[in-house]
Amino acid sequence: MIAFLSNMNIDPIKMFFKEEKTYFSGYNQYLIDLINEDSVLYTDEIETVVLFLDGEEFLKRITYELPTSEVCESATAVLNDLFTVIRKYIEKKKNVTFLINNFVLPPDNFITYLDFNTNTSFSEIEVLLNKEIKEFSQQYSNMLVLDWQRIVKNYGYANLHDDKFWYLGRIKLNNKAFSVLKEEIANLINSFRGRAKKVLVLDLDNTLWGGIIGEEGINGIKLSEDGIGKAYRDFQNIISALKKIGVLLAINSKNNEEDVKEVFEKHPMMILNYDDFIVKKVNWNNKVQNMTEIAEELNLGLDSFVFIDDNHVERQIIKDNLPEVIVPVFPEDAVQLKDWMMKDIVYKYFPKVSLTKEDREKTEQYKANVKRIELSKELNLDEFIKSLNIKLTLHINPADLVQRIAQMSQKTNQFNMTTKRYTENDIEQFMRSDDAMLFAIEYEDNFGKEGIIGMSVIRTEKDRACIDSFLMSCRVIGRNVEYVFLYKILEVLGKNDIRKIEAEFIPTKKNVVAKHFYRNAGLNMLDNDVYELTVEELMNRLENKLLIHEITVSG
Amino acid sequence: MDNTRCVANFIEVVSQALDVAPESITLETKRKDFSEWDSLGHIKIFLAIEGAFGVHFSMKEIEEIDSLNKIFKRVIENSNVMKT
Numbered sequence: 233m234i235a236f237l238s239n240m241n242i243d244p245i246k247m248f249f250k251e252e253k254t255y256f257s258g259y260n261q262y263l264i265d266l267i268n269e270d271s272v273l274y275t276d277e278i279e280t281v282v283l284f285l286d287g288e289e290f291l292k293r294i295t296y297e298l299p300t301s302e303v304c305e306s307a308t309a310v311l312n313d314l315f316t317v318i319r320k321y322i323e324k325k326k327n328v329t330f331l332i333n334n335f336v337l338p339p340d341n342f343i344t345y346l347d348f349n350t351n352t353s354f355s356e357i358e359v360l361l362n363k364e365i366k367e368f369s370q371q372y373s374n375m376l377v378l379d380w381q382r383i384v385k386n387y388g389y390a391n392l393h394d395d396k397f398w399y400l401g402r403i404k405l406n407n408k409a410f411s412v413l414k415e416e417i418a419n420l421i422n423s424f425r426g427r428a429k430k431v432l433v434l435d436l437d438n439t440l441w442g443g444i445i446g447e448e449g450i451n452g453i454k455l456s457e458d459g460i461g462k463a464y465r466d467f468q469n470i471i472s473a474l475k476k477i478g479v480l481l482a483i484n485s486k487n488n489e490e491d492v493k494e495v496f497e498k499h500p501m502m503i504l505n506y507d508d509f510i511v512k513k514v515n516w517n518n519k520v521q522n523m524t525e526i527a528e529e530l531n532l533g534l535d536s537f538v539f540i541d542d543n544h545v546e547r548q549i550i551k552d553n554l555p556e557v558i559v560p561v562f563p564e565d566a567v568q569l570k571d572w573m574m575k576d577i578v579y580k581y582f583p584k585v586s587l588t589k590e591d592r593e594k595t596e597q598y599k600a601n602v603k604r605i606e607l608s609k610e611l612n613l614d615e616f617i618k619s620l621n622i623k624l625t626l627h628i629n630p631a632d633l634v635q636r637i638a639q640m641s642q643k644t645n646q647f648n649m650t651t652k653r654y655t656e657n658d659i660e661q662f663m664r665s666d667d668a669m670l671f672a673i674e675y676e677d678n679f680g681k682e683g684i685i686g687m688s689v690i691r692t693e694k695d696r697a698c699i700d701s702f703l704m705s706c707r708v709i710g711r712n713v714e715y716v717f718l719y720k721i722l723e724v725l726g727k728n729d730i731r732k733i734e735a736e737f738i739p740t741k742k743n744v745v746a747k748h749f750y751r752n753a754g755l756n757m758l759d760n761d762v763y764e765l766t767v768e769e770l771m772n773r774l775e776n777k778l779l780i781h782e783i784t785v786s787g
Numbered sequence: 788m789d790n791t792r793c794v795a796n797f798i799e800v801v802s803q804a805l806d807v808a809p810e811s812i813t814l815e816t817k818r819k820d821f822s823e824w825d826s827l828g829h830i831k832i833f834l835a836i837e838g839a840f841g842v843h844f845s846m847k848e849i850e851e852i853d854s855l856n857k858i859f860k861r862v863i864e865n866s867n868v869m870k871t
Binding site: 241243244246247250396397399400401403406407408410411 | 803804806826827830831833834835837838839844845846849850
């Protein structure tokens with residue numbers, strides 16, 4: 233049970249503590265409750281005491297006095313009387329976590345500019361009292377300061393206080409104040425009870441830097457000292473600093489490891505080192521499997537994990553399959569990264585109330601213990617893909633998409649079977665030609681439209697067809713869209729009396745992810761990376777991969 | 788947002804503030820008829836409504852208003868959140 237003591241009415245905070253049992257001492261009854269051993273505070277039910285004092289109310293006798301050194305001394309004396317009472321209580325109740333706030337006096341007072349320009353002032357009194365509160369609290373291992381000053385700095389005094397409620401019912405704070413106060417108390421208790429998270433798992437592309445390394449290359453990604461690249465650099469700085477308070481870092485990213493290593497080793501603006509990450513899963517496996525492996529290797533429960541990824545589908549797949557992992561929503565605009573990281577992640581999931589030598593050396597310790605375990609956990613990915621409600625549109629020789637198709641042909645590096653580059657002019661030629669066909673695929677799911685995400689050029693000769701180009705944006709890989717796209721192409725070819733299909737994979741430095749696509753689709757390999765099969769048989773073999781049913785054909 | 792959803796939202800916020808089931812109150816609920824709506828409950832309603840819908844009530848209004856209907860009308864008139 234949490235007990236709340238105050239010199240105001242803070243009962244409305246109960247609206248935010250629905251889950252916990254709470255006790256509210258009467259308005260201004262805190263001294264009596266702390267002294268009286270028959271009060272609820274002395275029962276075994278109480279786990280936490282929150283003493284939240286309004287500074288102005290606490291010092292009301294001197295608010296309209298000139299803040300002379302005598303006044304200052306009398307303020308300290310009142311505080312020391314309070315300490316005597318608290319001391320008696322915590323020495324008796326050593327198992328109770330005791331929170332006390334620091335004071336924030338109203339920003340305006342009658343001595344106006346004297347307040348900052350003399351040594352005996354209200355702001356000086358505030359500093360002095362808060363120093364005493366801090367020193368008093370540090371004497372007891374079960375006592376913590378609730379940093380009300382920080383909260384007021386964040387949101388502003390006027391945005392948290394409302395005199396109307398004070399006059400109506402001795403409530404000084406407004407709804408916003410109660411909600412942030414609740415958060416702060418919960419974070420402190422979690423931290424104190426050792427319930428903070430331990431591992432921060434990060435995606436890479438559009439998370440640690442702007443853009444996609446596999447597509448844009450080391451010189452194309454956004455990471456710099458000015459412009460939006462600076463936002464990613466600041467973000468990396470925070471992550472790097474978290475190591476110092478004992479947070480373990482890991483990577484879970486769909487990428488080619490060589491591309492990623494190149495960034496870590498050669499990009500001049502990188503803050504983080506590859507070795508800062510205790511476990512690195514950079515591959516094309518699904519992220520659920522990677523996440524499970526990270527947990528096994530660290531021998532830590534998934535309930536101590538926080539996963540940061542810009543891609544909502546990847547986040548959803550983790551949430552659905554590993555509900556213990558915390559998966560926060562990623563900010564829409566990289567500008568917000570720093571503020572979001574501090575407020576929504578660090579304070580919330582990695583709060584610290586004490587720092588040990590072990591914390592500082594944690595990464596090194598764990599590194600020695602990382603177990604290498606091979607796992608192949610069966611996951612129900614099919615169910616997940618179905619739940620996305622993917623809608624595809626197949627475009628055949630679409631004259632209005634020439635520009636986008638040419639652009640994809642020029643830019644796509646990873647899931648690209650042949651990496652042949654075509655201009656707009658080339659694409660138009662294919663569309664007009666009698667012995668070629670052009671296909672494009674458009675994607676939409678529960679989360680929104682992705683637009684045209686794949687294209688293919690098929691060359692035909694009598695009853696044979698050859699896949700000249702087949703490429704797809706990596707954003708949608710792993711959701712079977714590539715197989716459905718191939719199947720729909722075959723369907724069209726079949727109707728055009730094509731019997732046999734031939735295909736080739738041309739390896740490059742960047743298209744490792746696509747290497748086994750034709751084999752996995754069911755094509756027979758004739759020679760190294762050269763495949764063929766009848767259209768009919770290939771369609772049969774693809775049947776079990778068709779998890780997406782809503783497909784429109786246009787053109 | 789249509790009217791039914793506005794009302795449901797509003798009732799939800801009030802019920803959270805009073806810590807009662809949403810079904811136990813309607814727009815017709817009056818202060819004098821509802822025991823949980825005591826003087827502290829009264830302030831909690833306005834704290835929660837101001838927080839949720841960004842509407843501001845004067846002290847005089849808070850002292851005078853005695854039914855959910857009147858609060859709801861003010862929310863509808865002054866809140867952008869409820870209009871969208």
